[in-house]
Amino acid sequence: MSHAVPARQVAYAVVGSWDEAEDVVQDATLAAWQAIARFDCTRPFRSWFLRIVSNAALDQLRRRKVREAEPLTETVATQEAGPDRWTDRVLLRERIGKAVSALPERQRVAVLLFDLEGYSHLEIAQILEVPEGTVRSYVFHARRALRAALGTLKEEPA
Numbered sequence: 227m228s229h230a231v232p233a234r235q236v237a238y239a240v241v242g243s244w245d246e247a248e249d250v251v252q253d254a255t256l257a258a259w260q261a262i263a264r265f266d267c268t269r270p271f272r273s274w275f276l277r278i279v280s281n282a283a284l285d286q287l288r289r290r291k292v293r294e295a296e297p298l299t300e301t302v303a304t305q306e307a308g309p310d311r312w313t314d315r316v317l318l319r320e321r322i323g324k325a326v327s328a329l330p331e332r333q334r335v336a337v338l339l340f341d342l343e344g345y346s347h348l349e350i351a352q353i354l355e356v357p358e359g360t361v362r363s364y365v366f367h368a369r370r371a372l373r374a375a376l377g378t379l380k381e382e383p384a
Contacts (some may be wrong), residue, residue, distance in 0.1 A: 229272055233279045236353060239338040240283035241290075242323075245310060247283070254282040273352035280353055325375035329368050332356075335373070336364035 233254065237247035258265075258278050263273055326334055332354060339345040339353070339362075347365070353357040 333368035337368035
């Protein structure tokens with residue numbers, strides 16, 4: 227069974243970029259190879275490996291914050307509605323991104339893995355090495371914080 231796809235999904239859920247997720251998985255694979263002697267054969271390999279991926283992704287986030295620069299705005303030609311709608315979408319994406327980024331790390335990882343990637347509470351608990359109830363709490367509190375931060379958003383007609 228290949229662990230590459232779930233590893234990339236976990237990395238992406240944390241770092242939010244497929245390119246960075248690929249780098250994270252490579253770093254995690256090397257780290258796992260170097261630490262294979264410490265692997266407990268009585269436990270599932272997938273959980274052990276995905277925990278290494280998760281840690282590598284969190285390390286990548288920390289490194290990114292150290293070297294973060296002011297982002298340049300992107301201009302893209304589109305066939306869709308005018309620039310005002312595009313700007314609204316960009317602002318909405320930024321607002322959602324900020325709200326998700328403001329969550330504590332564990333809550334952010336748990337809610338992204340659960341809601342976006344479809345992992346079960348148990349699978350996330352194994353990845354984060356916490357009790358399943360703790361993962362449920364992380365997801366609950368993350369959702370509540372996101373509702374509070376984004377509560378003023380209203381769906382507009384297309």
